[in-house]
Amino acid sequence: MLKIYNTLSRKKETFKPIKKNQVGMYTCGPTVYGPGHLGHARSYVNFDILKRMFLYNGYKVKHILNITDVHDDMIKKANELDITIRKLANRYTPLFLKDLADLNIIPANKYPKVTEHVPGIIRMTQALINKDYGYVEKDGSVYYDVSKFKNYGKLSGIKLDKAKTGTRVETDKYEKKDIADFALWKGWKKGEPYWKSPWGKGRPGWHIECSVMASKYLGKTIDLHGGAMDLKFPHHENEIAQSEAANEVRFVNYWFHAGLLDIEGQKMSKSLGNYIEMHEVKSKGFNPLSLRYLFLTAHYRSKMNFTWKSLKSAEQSLNNLYQKVIEIKTGNKKQTARNEIMQSYQKKFLRSINDDLDMPKALALMWNVVKSKKLSNEEKYKIILDFDKVFGLNLAKIKKPSIPKKIKDLVKIREEYRKKDDWKKADRARKEIKELGYSIKDTKEGSKINKI
Ligand SMILES: [Zn+2]
Missing domain, CATH: 1.20.120.1910 (Cysteine-tRNA ligase, C-terminal anti-codon recognition domain)
Structure with missing residues (x-):
């Protein structure tokens, strides 16, 4: 029996796939505005072990990992460097894929990019407006009204504060205390990239991309969704609100959250500057x-x-x-x-x-x-x-490291001294071998040489 902890139910559950012997798995990928750090590495290794566990159990796994190439952080960084977000993404996406390869992570089936899915994002945003979950602001932004979604908070356990109903949060990343309506679509501001939409020029908010890509590649209900623990709120909570309101079916059967990584006893944070890349x-x-x-x-x-x-x-x-x-x-x-x-x-x-x-x-x-x-x-x-x-x-x-000729010769010389019972010279040869970084172990089958 295969058991896995489901963040949604807060307990270990027996895994039951939607389709026999198959797993559809979506994991939130990186925002490609800089090199990956060790916290990312830990999450991606844990998703890989999860995937390999399914494969070992005989499942076929379809894995989607998105690349966030438009986001508040992307725009800020690109503006600082005076380049386009596309150029910034082209700089860091290959680096991310190289990190995955270095960690021996099995590649995903697809790495969809947000900028290649804007029409789908507009369609889902429009559907949410039609169903009265989304509303348009004067600046052409579209917000999600969290008070309309009955189960808001079911994943993270946060409770809606009625007093705050109707307040909006503009940034993509925000804290628990800021629970409020979030942006599905952001109206255009000077210095920002934009796409044309029914609400004027603008760009996607952060959370909508995962709802759109998960359903496009894996279906309206997916087996498993993974992410780092700190994405539970607001990101995953918002993904549920969007997907379940738009598609009217359960979004994810199993929510998998990977633990965070402290650095030398401290939380990784920008202000402490303790990211290790x-x-x-x-x-x-x-x-x-x-x-x-x-x-x-x-x-x-x-x-x-x-x-x-x-x-x-x-x-x-x-x-x-x-x-x-x-x-x-x-x-x-x-x-x-x-x-x-x-x-x-x-x-x-x-x-x-x-x-x-x-x-x-x-x-x-x-x-x-x-x-x-x-x-x-x-x-x-x-x-x-x-x-x-x-x-x-x-x-x-793993291959046995080849022993340099010089070492092999010294070993032969040592053998000859040993045969002649010249222990002093044999020992000198051993010391010389050791100084060159190799050890000798005498066994019944002869001397074994190892790199120290
Ligand atoms: Zn996501």
Whole structure:
């Protein structure tokens, strides 16, 4: 049984797809006005693990991830740089896709852009006006009247303040205390890009894009919608209000929210300037997959605290794992894998990942396999690669690092001294090898050389 926590019901629920063996999944993508930071990386890795969990269970997954290329933040940044929003998006969208690839994230089926969906946005806005949920202001903006939507607040649990009914919030992002009518369409202001609409020149508000794209690509009711925890309000609450008012059916069956990431014990925020961007991880010499490993060590819904020290320790664990996998891969494979053993491990693995993605438990199970004295190398290797379909640590691709000729020669020299019982010179060779960054382990099958 596959269970997943549904933010809407606030409990773990058995997953039931709309169409047998298929999952339609929509996740809110980035606003492409700057490089992605580690908070984004954690969310996208968690969505990827969710998707891989479905795939491991035999589902076909259709995944849509939108690119927000028109937004308050886009316009502000483009104006600062004195370029168009299109140019700004073209600068940062490829960077975002590169981050996903570095984190070994399976690409979405489609990355729709807001600027390519303006006619659909106008149509849904018009439908909301026709149904009396939307109203037009003098400046050509269209607002959503939240007091008209009976279930407003059902996802985030916020309650409408009657006293505030009729107040409007102009910005795309706002706080809980500002709950008010929000913009579906924004009337044109000088210095802003615009499209022609029945209400004059203007541009889409932020929230409407996801309602329009989700229904266009996945249908009016979708299986699962994901986003970072801080999108629950107002963004997802507004998406529900728009979609359910316009389409008159339930919008999303399962709401999946990924936990946020603190940096060195503090909330990530613009005012603190403590954003760590993805490229910093690489420029500091880390393997981006160490970040993926680090994220796997915490439950996706929990808040996580990032420190450089924790990343370093994750990288050590990952390298240790790579080393073990190489040893298992190149070790004795005389004993073939026993089917019943393989299946029992698969079952245990499924029990962890199908229990609302308990990845820390699944990771511990993998380490049990690696260290097991009962399993043969063949069994270990097959089980590890099978689990890695969900972990996504690229374990099938690890190659034994090639040993430089100089080291190989030194090892040969050392062997000769050892044969002659010249321990002093043999030890000197060992030290020299160590200084060059390699260690030697003497085993029954001969000396094994490893990079330190
Ligand atoms: Zn969204």
